[in-house]
Amino acid sequence: MYFSVPVRGILEDMNEKTLSFPDGFFWGTASASHQIEGHQHNNWSEWENSSKRLEELKRKHLNPADFTSELAANSWEHLDDDIACIKKLNNNAYRFSVEWSRIEPREGVFDQAAIEKYHHFIKRLKAEGIEPFVTLWHWTNPVWLTNGWENPKVIDYFARFTETFVRACPEVKFWITINEPQVITSKSYLAAAWPPQKMNPFAYLRVLNNLVKAHCQAFKKIKAINGEAKVGIAHHQVCFEGAGGPINRLMENVADWWVNRWFLNQIKGCQDFIGVNYYFHNVINYFRIGHKNRPPVSDMDWELFPEGLYRGLRDLKAYGLPLYITEHGLADEKDAHRAWYIKESLRFVKQAMDEGVDVRGYFHWSLLDNLEWSDGLLKKFGLYAINRTTWERLPRPSAAVYAEIAKTNRI
Numbered sequence: 240m241y242f243s244v245p246v247r248g249i250l251e252d253m254n255e256k257t258l259s260f261p262d263g264f265f266w267g268t269a270s271a272s273h274q275i276e277g278h279q280h281n282n283w284s285e286w287e288n289s290s291k292r293l294e295e296l297k298r299k300h301l302n303p304a305d306f307t308s309e310l311a312a313n314s315w316e317h318l319d320d321d322i323a324c325i326k327k328l329n330n331n332a333y334r335f336s337v338e339w340s341r342i343e344p345r346e347g348v349f350d351q352a353a354i355e356k357y358h359h360f361i362k363r364l365k366a367e368g369i370e371p372f373v374t375l376w377h378w379t380n381p382v383w384l385t386n387g388w389e390n391p392k393v394i395d396y397f398a399r400f401t402e403t404f405v406r407a408c409p410e411v412k413f414w415i416t417i418n419e420p421q422v423i424t425s426k427s428y429l430a431a432a433w434p435p436q437k438m439n440p441f442a443y444l445r446v447l448n449n450l451v452k453a454h455c456q457a458f459k460k461i462k463a464i465n466g467e468a469k470v471g472i473a474h475h476q477v478c479f480e481g482a483g484g485p486i487n488r489l490m491e492n493v494a495d496w497w498v499n500r501w502f503l504n505q506i507k508g509c510q511d512f513i514g515v516n517y518y519f520h521n522v523i524n525y526f527r528i529g530h531k532n533r534p535p536v537s538d539m540d541w542e543l544f545p546e547g548l549y550r551g552l553r554d555l556k557a558y559g560l561p562l563y564i565t566e567h568g569l570a571d572e573k574d575a576h577r578a579w580y581i582k583e584s585l586r587f588v589k590q591a592m593d594e595g596v597d598v599r600g601y602f603h604w605s606l607l608d609n610l611e612w613s614d615g616l617l618k619k620f621g622l623y624a625i626n627r628t629t630w631e632r633l634p635r636p637s638a639a640v641y642a643e644i645a646k647t648n649r650i
């Protein structure tokens with residue numbers, strides 16, 4: 240739920256001032272293994288190459304080469320280049336995910352070389368003064384996981400994978416067990432858009448419940464291994480707005496409860512912080528929910544609505560936990576809005592902090608142009624573009640703006 244605020248007043252006030260963030264505030268970017276690494280063999284890569292998916296692309300006159308994770312940003316071969324980019328941004332943190340299918344390519348068989356490669360990357364980040372925020376599951380499964388997250392055994396499988404990886408990386412302080420449970424489940428089991436492309440509310444609820452249990456079990460495992468570790472999820476916070484009238488107001492509250500609070504309520508007691516991912520300003524008109532597209536919009540046609548982040552942070556204060564903005568960004572190939580959007584959103588973050596919301600970090604999505612899931616490689620979320628022949632990382636102008644913010648700790 241949110242309350243309306245005299246936005247213009249706040250903005251005018253804020254625009255005039257330099258705003259400083261507290262010492263130790265984390266400035267970072269975020270990414271996910273399937274979207275940047277390339278060289279994957281998981282349920283998504285199988286889906287990308289399935290005849291069903293290829294026919295769908297053909298029907299839409301789309302080129303399959305633009306919709307494959309085959310090489311993505313080729314980060315698996317360019318981890319040092321990624322660190323160089325992070326350093327150029329003056330960031331003191333980086334959120335990335337590890338690929339379960341790489342670490343456990345066969346059921347119960349762990350690939351020590353893959354674990355070591357991630358561990359080395361983590362140690363390199365630490366040595367550079369960059370705090371790793373490690374996501375254990377950002378939506379892709381090993382191919383041996385029959386029925387994916389519908390399989391009740393997934394809870395124990397995920398616990399075993401978590402235990403193995405967490406033991407191998409004692410340096411990691413911040414663990415994010417799962418990314419956006421509400422998004423992956425609704426796209427995969429209600430909208431039939433992502434693998435396994437089902438439209439089945441029962442499967443949707445089963446998977447959500449398995450994710451709740453898997454998170455709680457993983458939370459306990461991590462804490463048992465490293466009592467100092469901080470564990471949470473990356474939660475997708477949506478700014479809902481009813482289209483008018485009492486019924487839509489009611490629908491807005493229901494959507495807010497289900498999308499923004501249900502999962503967090505289920506895992507109460509099993510989280511040290513909340514990771515907040517914010518992208519959407521959605522309008523609800525009875526049973527129809529749509530993204531608002533009032534300008535300015537991103538290349539995804541999503542409204543850029545900085546105030547929505549403020550509203551979300553203020554609502555999440557009720558949980559009494561530290562908040563990290565684990566994702567916030569936009570597809571903007573021409574870099575027309577990115578610098579403005581970052582700065583304006585940070586003004587609202589600061590406003591929330593000044594009102595007592597405990598925000599401790601901001602991670603921009605994303606470091607690099609990457610595979611935007613079923614929207615493929617054509618949507619450019621990166622502070623860095625990629626030369627897909629040389630794999631050179633090329634900063635967009637907004638990268639310098641973000642680097643300055645991170646360096647000075649202020650906007």
Ligand code: BGC
Nearest residue numbers: 271418419422516566604611
């Ligand atoms: C996801 C990312 C995705 C981003 C932009 C978030 O929901 O965690 O994987 O690329 O949004 O759509």
